[in-house]
Every structure is written in structure tokens, then in C-alpha cells.
Amino acid sequence: xxxxxxxxxxxxxxxxxxxxxxxxxxxxxxxxxxxxxxxxxxxxxxxxxxxxxxxxxxxxxxxxxxxxxxxxxxxxxxxxxxxxxxxxxxxxxxxxxxxxxxxxxxxxxxxxxxxxxxxxxxxxxxxxxxxxxxxxxxxxxxxxxxxxxxxxxxxxxxxx
Amino acid sequence: xxxxxxxxxxxxxxxxxxxxxxxxxxxxxxxxxxxxxxxxxxxxxxxxxxxxxxxxxxxxxxxxxxxxxxxxxxxxxxxx
Amino acid sequence: xxxxxxxxxxxxxxxxxxxxxxxxxxxxxxxxxxxxxxxxxxxxxxxxxxxxxxxxxxxxxxxxxxxxxxxxxxxxxxxxxxxxxxxxxxxxxxxxxxxxxxxxxxxxxxxxxxxxxxxxxxxxxxxxxxxxxxxxxxxxxxxxxxxxxxxxxxxxxxxxxxxxxxxxxxxxxxxxxxxxxxxxxxxxxxxxxxxxxxxxxxxxxxxxxxxxxxxxxxxxxxxxxxxxxxxxxxxxxxxxxxxxxxxxxxxxxxxxxxxxxxxxxxxxxxxxxxxxxxxxxxxxxxxxxxxxxxxxxxxxxxxxxxxxxxxxxxxxxxxxxxxxxxxxxxxxxxxxxxxxxxxxxxxxxxxxxxxxxxxxxxxxxxxxxxxxxxxxxxxxxxxxxxxxxxxxxxxxxxxxxxxxxxxxxxxxxxxxxxxxxxxxxxxxxxxxxxxxxxxxxxxxxxxxxxxxxxxxxxxxxxxxxxxxxxxxxxxxxxxxxxxxxxxxxxxxxxxxxxxxxxxxxxxxxxxxxxxxxxxxxxxxxxxxxxxxxxxxxxxxxxxxxxxxxxxxxxxxxxxxxxxxxxxxxxxxxxxxxxxxxxxxxxxxxxxxxxxxxxxxxxxxxxxxxxxxxxxxxxxxxxxxxxxxxxxxxxxxxxxxxxxxxxxxxxxxxxxxxxxxxxxxxxxxxxxxxxxxxxxxxxxxxxxxxxxxxxxxxxxxxxxxxxxxxxxxxxxxxxxxxxxxxxxxxxxxxxxxxxxxxxxxxxx
Numbered sequence: 001x002x003x004x005x006x007x008x009x010x011x012x013x014x015x016x017x018x019x020x021x022x023x024x025x026x027x028x029x030x031x032x033x034x035x036x037x038x039x040x041x042x043x044x045x046x047x048x049x050x051x052x053x054x055x056x057x058x059x060x061x062x063x064x065x066x067x068x069x070x071x072x073x074x075x076x077x078x079x080x081x082x083x084x085x086x087x088x089x090x091x092x093x094x095x096x097x098x099x100x101x102x103x104x105x106x107x108x109x110x111x112x113x114x115x116x117x118x119x120x121x122x123x124x125x126x127x128x129x130x131x132x133x134x135x136x137x138x139x140x141x142x143x144x145x146x147x148x149x150x151x152x153x154x155x156x157x158x159x160x
Numbered sequence: 161x162x163x164x165x166x167x168x169x170x171x172x173x174x175x176x177x178x179x180x181x182x183x184x185x186x187x188x189x190x191x192x193x194x195x196x197x198x199x200x201x202x203x204x205x206x207x208x209x210x211x212x213x214x215x216x217x218x219x220x221x222x223x224x225x226x227x228x229x230x231x232x233x234x235x236x237x238x239x240x
Numbered sequence: 241x242x243x244x245x246x247x248x249x250x251x252x253x254x255x256x257x258x259x260x261x262x263x264x265x266x267x268x269x270x271x272x273x274x275x276x277x278x279x280x281x282x283x284x285x286x287x288x289x290x291x292x293x294x295x296x297x298x299x300x301x302x303x304x305x306x307x308x309x310x311x312x313x314x315x316x317x318x319x320x321x322x323x324x325x326x327x328x329x330x331x332x333x334x335x336x337x338x339x340x341x342x343x344x345x346x347x348x349x350x351x352x353x354x355x356x357x358x359x360x361x362x363x364x365x366x367x368x369x370x371x372x373x374x375x376x377x378x379x380x381x382x383x384x385x386x387x388x389x390x391x392x393x394x395x396x397x398x399x400x401x402x403x404x405x406x407x408x409x410x411x412x413x414x415x416x417x418x419x420x421x422x423x424x425x426x427x428x429x430x431x432x433x434x435x436x437x438x439x440x441x442x443x444x445x446x447x448x449x450x451x452x453x454x455x456x457x458x459x460x461x462x463x464x465x466x467x468x469x470x471x472x473x474x475x476x477x478x479x480x481x482x483x484x485x486x487x488x489x490x491x492x493x494x495x496x497x498x499x500x501x502x503x504x505x506x507x508x509x510x511x512x513x514x515x516x517x518x519x520x521x522x523x524x525x526x527x528x529x530x531x532x533x534x535x536x537x538x539x540x541x542x543x544x545x546x547x548x549x550x551x552x553x554x555x556x557x558x559x560x561x562x563x564x565x566x567x568x569x570x571x572x573x574x575x576x577x578x579x580x581x582x583x584x585x586x587x588x589x590x591x592x593x594x595x596x597x598x599x600x601x602x603x604x605x606x607x608x609x610x611x612x613x614x615x616x617x618x619x620x621x622x623x624x625x626x627x628x629x630x631x632x633x634x635x636x637x638x639x640x641x642x643x644x645x646x647x648x649x650x651x652x653x654x655x656x657x658x659x660x661x662x663x664x665x666x667x668x669x670x671x672x673x674x675x676x677x678x679x680x681x682x683x684x685x686x687x688x689x690x691x692x693x694x695x696x697x698x699x700x701x702x703x704x705x706x707x708x709x710x711x712x713x714x715x716x717x718x719x720x721x722x723x724x725x726x727x728x729x730x731x732x733x734x735x736x737x738x739x740x741x742x743x744x745x746x747x748x749x750x751x752x753x754x755x756x757x758x759x760x761x762x763x764x765x766x767x768x769x770x771x772x773x774x775x776x777x778x779x780x781x782x783x784x785x786x787x788x789x790x791x792x793x794x795x796x797x798x799x800x801x802x803x804x805x806x807x808x809x810x811x812x813x814x815x816x817x818x819x820x821x822x823x824x825x826x827x828x829x830x831x832x833x834x835x836x837x838x839x840x841x842x843x844x845x846x847x848x849x850x851x852x853x854x855x856x857x858x859x860x861x862x863x864x865x866x867x868x869x870x871x872x873x874x875x876x877x878x879x880x881x882x883x884x885x886x887x888x889x890x891x892x893x894x895x896x897x898x899x900x901x902x903x904x905x906x907x908x909x910x911x912x913x914x915x916x917x918x919x920x921x922x923x924x925x926x927x928x929x930x931x932x933x934x935x936x937x938x939x940x941x942x943x944x945x946x947x948x949x950x951x952x953x954x955x956x957x958x959x960x961x962x963x964x965x966x967x968x969x970x971x972x973x974x975x976x977x978x979x980x981x982x983x984x985x986x987x
Contacts, residue, residue, distance in 0.1 A: 020355055027354070036274040037267020039491070041441040042524040046911035049441055077267035086265065094261035097876035100715040100884065102264030103271060103442040103491025128920040135911065137439050137492050138715060139880055140887030141919040165648060167411035169396060203395040212649035216936075219690060219834035232648040235409065235571040237687055238602065238754055 008069040010035065011079025019066035025059075026050045028066035029076060037077040037106045041135065048134030051107035052076045058114040060133075077106035080113065088158075089113055089151040098147035100138035108134045112148045120156055124149065162190050162225050165232045173200030187211045188221030190231060208236040251727045252939050255876045258719040259738065260489070269489045272445030272461030273521045280447065281310055281350040283509050283520040284357035285502060286364050287530060288339030288346055291373035291596040291904025292386065295339060295366060298347060302363040308352040309360045311512035315346075318508065319477035326474040328565045332599045333475055333504050339368070340388065340564035341596050342905040343529025345502065350509035350518045373596040373904040377561040378538050380404045380595045388564050388594040406566040407592035409574070411648070412555075412585075416542075419553020419585030423544025427622050430540050431614040433953070433971040434897035435533040438603050439888070439916045442491020443522040444531060448506030450476075451515040456483045456507055463493040463712055464751020466692075469743050471500040476507055483507075486742035487712045494888070495602030498751045501531045528909040532601020533898055535560040535568035539614040541577075545622045549633035553585040554578050554646075558611065561593040562600035568592045569600075569607030576950070577611030578646035579685040580656055580842060581637040586646050596904055602753060605686040605946035609889060609953050613971065616682040616954030621967060630681045630958070634844070635660050655868030655932030656683070656842040662930050663844040663866045677850045677861065678962030684843045684950025688943035689754025690835045694747035695764035697725065698828040699772055701821075703796075703814030704735040707768070709761040710749025712740050715884070715945065716877030717757040723873050724762045724939055728769040730796030731813060738765075747832050755943030758873060759838065759934075764831040766938045771829030779823045780811045837936015841944060843867035845886065845951035849959040856979030858894055858960060864926045870934035870942030878944050883925040885948020891917045892949070893956040897972045 003018040010033060017032040024043075029035045029052070038061055041047035045060040052061045053075040054068075080087045089112050092098070099105045108131060115122060115130045122130065127148050128141070136144060161181045166174065174180055174197075182193030191211065195202045211218045212232040213225055225231060263269040300312040315334045322330050335344045347364050351357040372386040379385055381402040388404055397408045420426045442461055450456035456478070462468050465485040473480045490497060506520040522531070537560045544553040556577055562568030570590040578586055623630045638656045645651055660683070663669070673679060696708040707725050711717060718738040726733045750756070773793045780798035781788040790805035791798050797810035820827050848862040865882040872878040895915045899907045908914045933940025953971065961967045966981035 020353075022355060030273075031276075031354075035267070036270070039271065039442070040273070040521075041443070041491075042911045044524065044910050044912060047441055047524075081266055086262075090265040093265050094257045097255070097258070097716070097874075097880055099258075099261070099264055100877070100880055101440070101442070101490060101492040102260070102269055103440075103489075105264050106267045109265060124924075125920075128922075132918040132920040135441055135916060135918060137441055137494070137888070137916060138884045140883035140917075140925050141922055142883045142925045143876070143880060145919065145924070167409060167648075169398075169408060169410035172398060173395075200395070207394065215650035215652050216836060217687075217690065217838055219836045223836075230650060234575070234648060237572070237575075238606075238689055238691075 004067045006067055006070045008071065009073045011075060021065065021067055023066045024062050025064040025066050025069050026061040029061060035076055035078050039103055039106060041103070048111060049104050049107040051110040051134065053110065053114060058111055077110055080109060087113065088154045089148065092147040092151040096143045096147035096150065098139065098143040104134060104136045108136065108144060116152050116155055120152060120159070122152060162229065162231055164190055164194060167233065170201060170204065174198045184225060186221060186225060187213065187218045187223045190225055210234045210237045249727055251723045251733050252871065252873050253875065255874060256719065256733050258716055259722060260713065260718060271442055271491050272488045275447055275459050275488065276519065277447065277517040280517045280519055281352060281513055282354040282357045283348055283350045283506055283518050284361045285345050285505065285526070286347040286361045287526070288335060288342060288344040289905065290339055290368055290370050291342050292371040293339045293368035294371060295335060295337060295346060296369050297367040299365040300347060303349055303360040306360045306363060308356040309349060310516065311350040311509045313348050313505065313508050313512060317512065318475065329471050329500060330475040332565060333500065333502065341598050343526065343598060345530065348505045348509060350513050375595055375597060375900045375904055377536055377559050377593050377595060380561055380593050381559065381591065388596065392566060392594060394566065404594040405591050406594055409571060409590045410588065412587035414585030416553045416555050416585045416587045420544040422552040424547045425622055425626055426542065426544045427618055428540065428542035429618055429969060430538065431617065431969045433537045433610045433613055435536040435597065436892045436896040437528055437533045437914065438494035438496035440492025440494060440496060443524060443527045444501055445521040446503050446506050447517050447519040448503065448510050449515060449517040450507040450511040452511065454478055454482050458483065458485045458503065458507065459488055460485060460503055461488045461490045461497060463490065463497040463714065463753055465743050466710065466748045467498060467751050468500060468503055472504045472507060475504045484742060484744045487740055490712050490714055493714055494604045495606060495753060496532045498753045499532065499601050524911060525909040528914055529906050530598050533598060534603035534606065535562045535600045537573065537610040539610065541614045541618050543618055543622060545626065547626055549623065549626065549628040549636045551581055551583060551637050554583055555587040556611065556615065557589040559591045559593055561595040561597065563597040564594055565599040566592055567600060573607030573611035575647040576608035576685045577615045580634065580639060580683045581646065582639050582643050583646050604885060604888060604949040608684060608686055608950045609892060612682060612684050612950045613953035613957065616951065617957050617969065620954065620958040631660060631664050634683055653932065653935055654840055654842060655930050658932050659842050659844050659866050659868050659930045662928050663846060666864055666866065666928060668846055668862055668864045668926060671862070673848065676853055676963055677848060678959040679846065679848050680955040680957065680959030680962060681844065681846050682951040682955035682958060684947050685840065686755065686946040686950065687840050688759060688838050689756045690760055690838050691750030691754060691756050692748050692834055693760040693764045694749050694832045695761055695768050696746060696828065696830045697765060697768040697772055698826065699813065699817045701817055703812065703817040705729060705731065707736060707738045707765050708741045708745055709738060709765065710741065710746045711752040711757040711761045714752050715881055716874060717752065717761065719877060720758045720873040721762050721765050725765045725769050728766050729773065729813065730793065755945040759937060759941045759943040760835050762941060763835050763937055764833065767831040768829035772827055775827050776813065776816045779816050779820070782823065783811065784808045837934065839870050839934030839936055839942035841868050841942045841947045843947040843951055845955045847952065847955045847959050849956060849963055851960055851963040851978060853982060856975035856982065858973060858978060860890060860923055862923060865948055866928040866930060867944065867947055868930040868932050868942060869944045870937065871931050871940030872929045873939060873941060875929060878929055879927045881944045882927045882948045885946070886925050886952055887917050887922060889949045889952025890922065890956065893953045893971060893973055895972055895974060
């Protein structure tokens with residue numbers, strides 16, 4: 001099958017690649033651009049380990065075709081920190097020991113960042129439902145929820 | 161002499177004995193003595209067993225078995 | 241050993257950032273599928289769609305003719321003549337004469353792209369002769385059950401047993417019948433648990449390379465790189481030392497990554513493709529169909545109890561299927577099920593049974609959760625019947641140091657009583673419950689494990705230290721090992737880097753399993769640090785011209801031991817390290833052993849549930865984990881183990897199960913249908929770390945990873961009975977089953 005030339009913006013950088021029309025955005029990020037921070041845990045949109053934003057919308061990149069990214073903005077875990085400065089969510093995940101194996105962490109961070117942009121003051125329940133599409137098998141979610149709440153509080157303080 | 165406690169289904173190989181006494185000073189010696197006395201136990205010990213000496217899983221064949229120690233043969237322990 | 245015999249520590253017991261934290265929150269950490277190499281090929285695997293079928297013919301010619309296909313392999317490409325577990329591993333890696341379960345690999349392809357490899361797999365033609373299959377453990381021992389494999393039984397199985405029984409055991413002591421005769425209440429019930437999967441989010445992935453000279457390399461996500469090396473080389477008939485295995489970061493394992501499934505395929509394909517590296521990544525469906533779930537179990541338990549709660553006799557007969565190969569954890573289940581209780585009369589019987597399912601692998605405290613579900617459920621019902629408090633009953637029968645365990649040996653230092661007392665004192669127990677709510681309590685046990693361990697420590701020129709360990713870091717062990725090493729050397733935590741190294745860098749290590757990484761690698765690192773300290777004291781003594789025996793190590797520096805030794809200012813580790821090149825060369829420490837001093841860990845969980853009487857849906861309102869850690873080196877990651885174990889147990893109790901169709905095919909091989917707990921299913925999980933230090937470890941570590949998955953199964957069943965009056969004896973306790981149980985009792 002002949003490949004399609006795709007031009008897109010990934011974490012603010014213009015990126016071009018040739019995609020087989022059957023390849024997912026996740027495949028393209030990982031195998032064509034070398035951004036392996038987004039993970040494939042299921043390939044069916046159930047685990048959220050591949051979460052990215054596409055023109056600001058939170059998506060499972062395993063459910064988006066690579067060719068669909070043409071002309072769009074993609075944000076991944078690799079673009080979350082501002083240079084050497086971690087996003088408060090990233091810092092709080094380390095501080096709260098909110099990761100064990102760390103495989104689900106990139107997707108959860110991307111999803112949580114989108115939550116806090118949408119709702120700066122979520123309740124515990126709102127965080128739990130927002131992150132219900134991101135599976136973590138190691139932590140039982142307790143420390144993840146605490147880290148998100150703490151980061152939200154810090155971001156609100158910064159904004160005030 | 162060391163008295164080795166077996167799990168009960170092994171008594172098929174020991175003419176019914178639940179406890180087998182052998183002359184040994186180490187875990188390896190005890191296992192060898194056990195097989196010498198009851199060759200039917202060979203494949204089971206070969207497949208892997210844990211030997212507990214006075215409540216402690218013996219780390220190797222050279223572990224000393226003091227006189228009068230409690231020695232218990234168990235299926236090999238491991239974990240997830 | 242009493243707690244106050246341990247001195248106060250500067251670092252042990254603190255909660256510093258984990259050393260791999262930055263890599264993991266930025267997406268930089270490299271897992272199994274995250275590496276590529278020049279000239280790399282992609283592999284894909286063809287799997288059996290049948291539960292049991294004779295492979296009549298495989299035609300790979302169309303696949304081989306496809307452009308970009310570099311190698312196609314079947315079982316014919318593997319060496320023959322293997323025996324025992326090596327044969328089992330080979331047969332599971334690639335089916336021989338018969339496919340033994342839905343998902344069993346039958347052929348594999350390497351091609352220039354992932355899509356091309358998948359296209360090629362679809363061109364392979366396989367002619368199957370479908371055979372009768374059996375899925376359920378009780379069906380598999382019926383007289384008319386299809387025989388999975390003639391002659392698979394080992395020497396433990398007496399003549400005349402059903403052919404699918406491959407291992408048999410009986411053990412116990414006392415006279416159970418006399419024990420039952422002494423009791424005021426004797427109850428007997430049968431319990432069933434379904435297979436569940438470890439459910440690590442990272443699918444198995446590897447990149448293997450093997451040349452015609454028999455030398456190979458592999459990058460792989462695994463709990464044990466030496467196990468991968470030993471098993472791959474055995475399956476392929478290679479020399480063990482010629483394969484170098486590097487572990488990636490690991491995206492969860494829980495026991496499921498202690499063995500091989502598809503790793504030899506990448507090596508065999510690489511060899512056939514002229515030594516090009518071959519990457520093989522499983523799909524989620526492959527993971528669920530063809531990698532180690534745990535066993536399913538059918539269990540009869542009979543217990544006698546006096547009015548005051550004293551257990552007078554106990555008998556357990558467990559049947560477990562672990563797939564089409566021997567190895568269900570029925571032995572461990574029996575060892576653990578009565579372990580919390582002091583019993584004079586106890587009898588255990590176990591059957592390891594074959595069925596047409598994937599080869600089971602270890603799953604967190606293998607066997608213990610099933611056994612606990614049966615025993616702790618029955619004990620709870622008996623307490624209700626007799627009006628005895630379930631915690632008081634457990635305290636009355638609890639084992640203590642010096643007691644003989646139900647499975648034979650005497651206990652050393654254990655903390656069950658302390659754990660139960662801490663449970664009793666917890667405020668969660670006095671929170672009032674509303675209608676349709678119930679509280680359940682259960683205890684659990686895991687031995688913990690030692691295993692072959694090799695650690696190497698080296699002092700760097702600036703006085704910092706590097707530690708090479710062979711146990712992959714699955715839940716924060718690099719942090720805990722760095723804390724213990726830094727504490728021992730008297731240097732800051734940040735000055736120690738712990739590296740999980742490849743097989744070429746150390747002697748043989750068993751995997752990170754059996755809750756052993758912080759115990760065994762930690763203990764070895766402390767001993768290795770001690771060797772380095774001895775050497776540094778010797779270097780200082782030489783500088784000062786005094787006897788090395790007269791030098792002691794305090795707060796990261798050598799100093800004369802008292803005024804008689806001489807008056808010299810302390811010589812710091814940085815000063816000694818800075819000139820090590822001119823004082824005798826590198827300073828390092830090594831330790832190799834199978835460590836003694838393993839400390840067992842008991843836990844007790846308390847769960848509050850609410851059951852919707854209209855739908856049968858169970859909501860977890862509150863959850864408490866109390867467990868003896870020995871000593872918590874990094875308490876945040878100990879809590880993490882407790883919470884993670886509880887969450888997996890909750891999933892097993894309420895939702896998770898392998899569901900097979902009449903055709904023997906797995907019907908729920910994606911996460912949408914194999915539903916593990918999500919964030920909105922769970923409350924915060926409260927934890928209490930009990931610390932009864934293990935005298936067998938320099939910092940009192942017991943190992944904490946596994947016990948926590950054991951009590952949730954029965955604790956939730958017990959809570960559901962209190963909430964609804966209905967007793968569930970089969971897992972999972974999904975809404976339809978709970979609703980049916982409520983209706984059956986007329987509620």
C-alpha cells in the first residue's frame with residue numbers, strides 16, 4: 001500500500017513523515033518520529049497508555065490513524081515539561097510516589113493535564129472518573145489521585 | 161542421625177514412613193541419604209524441593225544440619 | 241527481635257524521590273518495545289484458533305514468497321530431544337504435533353515492517369484436525385475427559401488417578417477426624433475461583449539477535465534476565481553464556497514476566513534471517529490468550545471450631561488447573577491457606593490438573609489468594625454461626641514465633657499478632673454502617689523468598705557509589721537498595737546509583753519474584769558495602785601507618801577507633817576514593833549467595849462494601865490494608881505495594897475472570913471485556929505498616945510485594961454476606977451472581 005506524506009506539529013515542532021494509511025498515530029509517533037513515551041498497552045482504546053492531545057482534544061493515539069494528524073497539533077508526554085522545568089503534575093507524581101512500573105504514567109499525566117486545563121479544581125470523584133480510561137495495575141490509584149489533587153492545588157495557587 | 165519429615169504422599173516411596181532417619185551433617189547429605197534409603201524419592205528430589213532446617217529454608221546443600229534439628233522436606237518454594 | 245534493638249537510621253525509613261522518577265514522568269524510560277536497531281525486522285506470530293487440535297499440515301510457501309519476508313519458522317526449526325520443563329517451555333513457545341489451547345503459537349514470521357509481517361502471517365495455511373477439549377478443572381478429572389498429554393504425570397501421582405492429574409500431594413499432621421469430633425461446629429464447603437491475568441499494562445516485548453556462530457543478544461522486558469537466558473538457550477539448544485540478555489524497564493510483571501513465552505521466537509527468526517535483529521511485541525489479545533494467567537481452582541474445605549472460636553481441625557482438598565502443562569500453584573495454595581492458624585490437626589490434599597488453557601505463570605503470591613478465599617470465607621461463616629468476633633477468633637488461633645506452621649516447619653520471628661492487633665485498633669472498624677452495607681475481614685500469608693543473588697558495588701573516584709543488581713526494579717527497589725547502601729556507607733542517598741544490569745555483568749540472579757528484590761539484593765548490597773568499607777579502612781590504616789583493625793567507619797569516613805589507635809582526623813570516603821589509583825587500585829565489594837534469613841509476611845484486610853439490592857453491584861466504600869513489612873525501607877513504596885495488591889485482589893474478587901465459550905476459545909481477550917479495576921471503581925486505600933523487624937536481614941526487611949493480594953478475595957465475600965445475607969462461594973462476585981445469590985436466599 002503506498003504511503004501518505006503527513007505534515008503535522010508535534011510538541012510545537014513541525015514534523016513530516018510517510019505513513020502507511022493503516023498505521024495508527026501511535027505507530028507513527030513511536031516508529032517514524034522516535035517518540036516512544038506514548039505506550040501501547042492494548043491497541044483498542046481501553047488502557048489510555050497512549051493518551052495524547054490532537055488539536056487540544058484528549059485522544060487514544062492507538063485509535064487515531066497517523067494520516068489523520070495531517071495539519072493538526074499533537075501534544076505528547078515528551079512536550080509536557082518546559083525544557084528542564086517539569087510540569088507540576090510530573091513533579092507531584094515523583095513526590096507522591098504515584099508511579100511504580102511507570103508504564104501507564106505518560107498517558108495518565110497527559111490525561112490529567114487536560115483535566116486540570118478543563119477543571120482547575122476537580123473533586124476526588126471527578127479525577128477518578130476523568131482518569132477511568134487510564135489503567136494502572138501497580139498503584140491502586142490512591143497515590144495518583146493524591147498527586148493530581150496536590151498539583152491542582154499548586155496550579156491554582158500559581159494562577160491566583 | 162537426622163530425622164527428615166516428609167509430606168505424607170511420599171510415604172508411597174518409603175514403605176509408609178513419614179519420618180526417615182539418615183546419617184548426615186548437611187542438607188545435601190540428608191537428601192543423598194534419603195535417596196539412597198528410598199530410591200523412589202529420587203525423581204521428586206531431582207525435580208526440586210525446599211529443605212527447612214529449624215524453621216529456616218536452607219539456602220544450599222552445604223547448610224549444616226545440627227544434631228536434633230527439625231528437618232522438613234517441602235515442595236520447592238518460589239513466588240510471583 | 242524487639243524493635244528497639246535496631247538503632248535509629250538516617251535514611252532507612254525516609255521517602256526520597258525514586259532515582260528513575262524523572263525518566264518515567266518525561267517518557268524517556270525505555271521499556272521492552274521502545275528500542276530499535278539498524279536493519280531491524282519485525283516479527284508476527286500465527287496462533288491457533290482452536291482449544292485443542294492436531295496440526296495436520298502447515299504450508300508457509302505463500303508467506304515466504306511475499307516481498308520483505310526474511311524468515312518463517314515453525315516447530316520444525318527447533319531442536320528436538322528436550323525433556324522435562326525445557327520441553328514444556330519449548331512446546332509452549334511453539335506448538336508441535338498439537339495446538340493445546342486457543343492462542344498457542346504455531347508459526348512466526350520476520351519481515352521488514354510490522355504490517356508486512358502481519359500480512360505474511362495471514363498467508364500461512366494450517367490444516368487442523370479439531371480435537372475434543374476441556375477447560376474446567378473439575379471436568380478435566382472426569383473419566384471421559386479428553387487427555388491433554390499421555391504420560392505427563394510425575395512420580396507423585398499414584399496409579400489409577402485420572403490421566404490429566406500430573407502432580408499429587410498430601411501432607412498434614414495430627415488426626416483431623418478427632419479434631420472434628422472435638423468441635424462444637426463443623427462446616428464443609430466447596431469454593432471455585434476462575435483464572436485471572438496479572439494484567440501488567442506493558443505487553444511482552446523483546447528484540448533478539450542471533451548469529452550463525454551461536455552468539456546472541458536480547459533486549460527484553462522481564463522480571464529476570466538470567467531466567468530468560470537460561471530458558472531461551474535451553475529451548476533453542478544454545479550455550480547459555482553465549483546469549484547476553486539486557487532487561488528493559490519493566491511495565492509491570494506480578495510474576496507473569498518470570499518466564500518465557502515468545503522470546504525464543506525472535507532469536508530463531510533472527511538466526512534464520514541472517515542475524516538481523518528481530519523485534520517482537522505482543523498485542524493485548526496475545527497477552528491474555530497466550531501468556532501466564534493464574535490457575536483456576538476448585539476447593540473443598542472442612543473446619544471444626546469450638547464455641548469460643550478455637551479451631552480444632554482443618555482439612556483442605558484443592559484441585560487446580562494451570563493450563564496444558566504441569567505447574568499450577570496448588571502446593572503453595574495449600575501451604576498458605578491455614579498458615580495464620582495454630583493447628584494440631586490439619587490435612588491437605590492437592591491435585592495439579594491439565595486443561596486446554598495457556599500455561600499458567602506465577603501471579604503475586606501464587607496460589608495463596610485462592611486458598612485464602614476458601615478458608616477465610618468458611619472461617620467467617622463459622623464465626624457468624626457461633627457469634628464469635630472474626631478478629632478475636634483470628635487472634636485466638638494466631639501463630640506466633642516458635643509455633644509449628646500448618647505446612648510443617650516452625651515459624652521464626654513473625655508479626656501476625658501485631659498485625660491483627662493493629663487492625664483491631666484502627667478507626668475504620670468503628671465507623672457505623674448503613675443499610676445494604678457490610679464489613680469483611682480476612683487474613684493472608686506469603687512466605688517470601690531468597691533465591692540466587694549476585695551484587696557488585698564499586699566506589700567511584702569522587703566517593704560516590706554504584707551498585708549493580710540483577711533484580712529488575714518493578715516497584716521502587718532501586719530506591720530501597722540505594723537507601724540501604726547509602727545508610728551503610730554513611731553517604732547521601734543521592735550519592736548512590738543503583739543499576740539493574742545485563743547478564744554479562746554479574747553472576748546468576750533469580751528474577752524479581754517472591755517479594756525478594758529489596759530483601760535479597762538489598763542484603764547483598766549491604767554485605768558488598770561492608771566489604772568496600774573494610775577495604776577503605778585498610779587504605780586509611782596504611783596511610784596512617786596503623787593496624788587496619790584499629791580503624792572504624794563512622795558517617796562516611798575512616799577514623800581511628802579510640803585514642804589508643806592514634807590521633808588522625810577522619811579520612812572521608814571522597815578522600816580515600818580520590819587517591820585509590822595510587823593506594824592499591826579500585827575499591828569495590830561483591831556478594832554472591834542464596835541468602836538465609838527470609839522473613840514471612842502476614843496481612844489483615846478490612847473492607848466496607850455496599851451492595852445494590854436491585855442490581856447486585858458491589859461498591860467498595862472503604863478499604864484497609866494492615867501488613868507486617870519487617871521494616872519499611874521506603875514507606876511510600878511499601879504502601880504502594882499494599883495498595884496495588886489490594887486493587888488486584890479487588891479486581892479478582894469482583895470482576896476479573898477468563899471466560900471461555902463452548903468452543904474452548906477465550907471470549908474476553910481485550911481490556912474492555914477483561915475488566916481490571918479503574919480509578920472510579922476504588923476508594924482511597926488506607927494502609928498500616930506494621931514493623932516487626934526480620935532478624936535475618938541487616939535492616940529488618942521481610943519483603944512486602946505479595947501478601948496484599950491474598951485477603952481481598954475472602955474479605956469482600958465476607959463483607960457481601962454481611963451486607964446481603966448471601967454467601968458467594970464462586971469468583972468473580974459479579975453483579976449477576978450476587979443478585980442470584982440474594983434471590984436464592986429469598987432476599
